[in-house]
Amino acid sequence: MGVPLPDASAWHFPAEMVGIPGSPRVVVAPEPGAGRLTAQWLFDAGANDEAAAAFGLSHLVEHLAFGPIGAPDAPDFDERLGALGGTSDGWTDRERMGWGATVPVSAPEDALALVKLEGERWRGLVIDDAAVVRQRSIVRQELAETIDWPHGLDRPWLDQLLWSAGEPWSRHPQSPPAEASTVAEAQARWLILRDRAVLVLAGEIDPAAVTPALQAAFAGTTTPEPPRPVAKLGDPGCEPGPPAVTWRKANVAEGAVYLAWPVPGRDHPDRVALEAIARWMGGARLSAGAGCGELVVERRGTWWSMHRHVTSIRRAIAAIARDGLDPGSVDRTRIAQLTDLARAVGSLDVRARAAAGCVLADRAPDCLADEADAWIHLDPAATQHAAARWLEPEATTVLAVVPPDTLFAPPIPGIARRPW
Amino acid sequence: MSGFVAELLPISTEGPLVRVELAADRRPDDLAFAAESRLVDDLGARLRADPRVAQGGLRVDAGCTYARCTVALDGLATSMPAGLAALDAAMASPLPPLDAAARRVVRREWRHAWRAPTRVFDAALRLAAGETTRAPYAIKPRFSLFVHPPRPVDDPLQWTSLVATGAVDAFGESWTTLVEHTRARLHVSPDVSPAPPLAAVPATPRLLLVDNPGETRATIGLVWASGPDDAVRDVLLAGDFQSVLVQRLRERETYAYDVSAEHGSAWAGRSGGWAGASFQVPLESAGPALAAAKEELARLPTLPAATVAGATRRLQASYGELADTLAGRLALRQLPPPPPAPPPTLAPVGLLAIVVMAPEEALSGLESFGAAEHTDACTVIYGGRCPE
Numbered sequence: 001m002g003v004p005l006p007d008a009s010a011w012h013f014p015a016e017m018v019g020i021p022g023s024p025r026v027v028v029a030p031e032p033g034a035g036r037l038t039a040q041w042l043f044d045a046g047a048n049d050e051a052a053a054a055f056g057l058s059h060l061v062e063h064l065a066f067g068p069i070g071a072p073d074a075p076d077f078d079e080r081l082g083a084l085g086g087t088s089d090g091w092t093d094r095e096r097m098g099w100g101a102t103v104p105v106s107a108p109e110d111a112l113a114l115v116k117l118e119g120e121r122w123r124g125l126v127i128d129d130a131a132v133v134r135q136r137s138i139v140r141q142e143l144a145e146t147i148d149w150p151h152g153l154d155r156p157w158l159d160q161l162l163w164s165a166g167e168p169w170s171r172h173p174q175s176p177p178a179e180a181s182t183v184a185e186a187q188a189r190w191l192i193l194r195d196r197a198v199l200v201l202a203g204e205i206d207p208a209a210v211t212p213a214l215q216a217a218f219a220g221t222t223t224p225e226p227p228r229p230v231a232k233l234g235d236p237g238c239e240p241g242p243p244a245v246t247w248r249k250a251n252v253a254e255g256a257v258y259l260a261w262p263v264p265g266r267d268h269p270d271r272v273a274l275e276a277i278a279r280w281m282g283g284a285r286l287s288a289g290a291g292c293g294e295l296v297v298e299r300r301g302t303w304w305s306m307h308r309h310v311t312s313i314r315r316a317i318a319a320i321a322r323d324g325l326d327p328g329s330v331d332r333t334r335i336a337q338l339t340d341l342a343r344a345v346g347s348l349d350v351r352a353r354a355a356a357g358c359v360l361a362d363r364a365p366d367c368l369a370d371e372a373d374a375w376i377h378l379d380p381a382a383t384q385h386a387a388a389r390w391l392e393p394e395a396t397t398v399l400a401v402v403p404p405d406t407l408f409a410p411p412i413p414g415i416a417r418r419p420w
Numbered sequence: 421m422s423g424f425v426a427e428l429l430p431i432s433t434e435g436p437l438v439r440v441e442l443a444a445d446r447r448p449d450d451l452a453f454a455a456e457s458r459l460v461d462d463l464g465a466r467l468r469a470d471p472r473v474a475q476g477g478l479r480v481d482a483g484c485t486y487a488r489c490t491v492a493l494d495g496l497a498t499s500m501p502a503g504l505a506a507l508d509a510a511m512a513s514p515l516p517p518l519d520a521a522a523r524r525v526v527r528r529e530w531r532h533a534w535r536a537p538t539r540v541f542d543a544a545l546r547l548a549a550g551e552t553t554r555a556p557y558a559i560k561p562r563f564s565l566f567v568h569p570p571r572p573v574d575d576p577l578q579w580t581s582l583v584a585t586g587a588v589d590a591f592g593e594s595w596t597t598l599v600e601h602t603r604a605r606l607h608v609s610p611d612v613s614p615a616p617p618l619a620a621v622p623a624t625p626r627l628l629l630v631d632n633p634g635e636t637r638a639t640i641g642l643v644w645a646s647g648p649d650d651a652v653r654d655v656l657l658a659g660d661f662q663s664v665l666v667q668r669l670r671e672r673e674t675y676a677y678d679v680s681a682e683h684g685s686a687w688a689g690r691s692g693g694w695a696g697a698s699f700q701v702p703l704e705s706a707g708p709a710l711a712a713a714k715e716e717l718a719r720l721p722t723l724p725a726a727t728v729a730g731a732t733r734r735l736q737a738s739y740g741e742l743a744d745t746l747a748g749r750l751a752l753r754q755l756p757p758p759p760p761a762p763p764p765t766l767a768p769v770g771l772l773a774i775v776v777m778a779p780e781e782a783l784s785g786l787e788s789f790g791a792a793e794h795t796d797a798c799t800v801i802y803g804g805r806c807p808e
Contacts, residue, residue: 006436035740036737036741078662078667081662082661082662082727083727083729084730084733085737086662086730086734087662087734104737138674141675144677144700145677252535328475336477336495338496339437339477339479339495342496346744347745348741348744
């Protein structure tokens, strides 16, 4: 079936670097008529380069970033943003940290007010004893809340099976809340993060009008570092564990079975083909790691149905490794992926985050268009090559999770109940 | 046919994408295993399997919330004409009977609903708010309902709208034809349900204490009367990092990680006569956190004008963000317009009910917060004992 595809211009958006000496890298992506402006910070540092005694320190600094500005008793960032009509969010994973703030813009002064606020935070973030104690407590609440989700516990169990040195790309949800960290360590972490920062301003903004404010806010405050090398699959920190087939009970209402493979990271040439396979499988996810990651296929069901899921997934993988995805399936996944990319480009904050990621990877700010191009040129042979190289059908990790009142082990070949 | 809407809503920022959505209001007495929910799920499954939809990369969003059922096709405009033909065909022909696997899924959901804390809490919140008097899983699924399903166009579901957002020029004649074709088949009702009246505020709020053994945190919900004019106040109270309950319970007291906004479901818009907030805290903090939350509600009239103005702008901006997405543009049709300026005064919070879900030992000592009723997850979900 020949669904006409939009041309490449559908995935381009205007974005330009603003050269300011001694400033974090700044990208301005104007969109006249947007009616709002988003400021998205991305930092090329997360839990991956933290010392073992201070796991969670980056996450803690992320929380501190929305606290008081200028003095311990001054209004915090969120309070001042709220008075501008703005909203905020933040996140941390093993590789990166991000902060976002969005304000409505009905006059140029609204955009300048956000730039000024971001500049004040950049120069005057307060990291003191009281703030560290408070935010450490909030992180503890976050961890307690998130690990109580149904099936939330499946993730660390799966990670223990799949990665011999712990999960390599998103450690923070399972990290302790930096109990041992001190104010000095948090401040030192903030200094490291500052040198690895990108700021993207996207939306209702006039680049010429905002440049003086950006210079006033950021000039002479840091020395940006070039992109850092990342660990590849098999390197220390990205070592797959041995194959495992196991099950366990958990306080879940519905059973689930996970098949997982360690795969190369997002910059590898096979990555698009692996994403196509994950899309085709359905119920699958591919992690976002730069150097290494994982492909996980999830199926829900009863304990007696799990062997059918495992068998059908293994057969499907074997068939792809032998013949590749058929052209119709490649077309279908291509269109679905390009549709998702169009959705990402159409969303202001997602587009801004993507632009920041492009800059951190030393690429042009609108490198989503390159990804679209890679999908447009994906062929079935690439999926065969990727599956044969990375997705050995029998060498997977299989984890079945069943409700607590289940009496029998799922009848999956090779099943074993490991002590936990 | 009055009230039936079939139209295109142009939108400029989503590039080559289009969304077509068919929507229906739900009957308030059908909360869990209603025939309409299965019918919409099956309609979605059928569309996903249709090669005209699958090959075109169209996403199918099909399902029911408490308030509405929707079936939507979402994807490249160039794929949509074939998708629309598939939708038309799916609406016109009978759905196949539920197979054994689907029946097992329904039965499993019914049997294990009490194990899902979010489901129990949500049901408790709505029961406490007076939204329904029946536990949502009180009726065991009767498969005879599903064995002879009707055609979707014959179902008692009141399909209210067939609308699309996206590139208007992408459809041309095919859109008009589809609309006329489908319109002739549908049972219709007014597009936007009227807002329900504000709930009567009791002198002492109802306090529902739900015993849920094994929980490591207490889940707390507060429910207050709310109508369309209270949108700014409700944004000010909960839902984002700038709201006062988040600032108090998270940033100052560090009891909770987040405070979520809750909304009634009787009306398909922002509020169903009530709004609320929910959060999780350590078991030992349930009392102090509840007291702090009530203090913030009482402090509302003293908030600075700048804080109220900021909340008004946040509400306006959230509408702007909705208008920038295909699904959001459609959702906006169900919402009252945002206020053009900050309200001069905020209506005081009329507390209807408080729900606390925690193990029994953590619930003792909370009775002073309202007219207490002790219950458990099985009663909330099934109206009695849990299934064996």
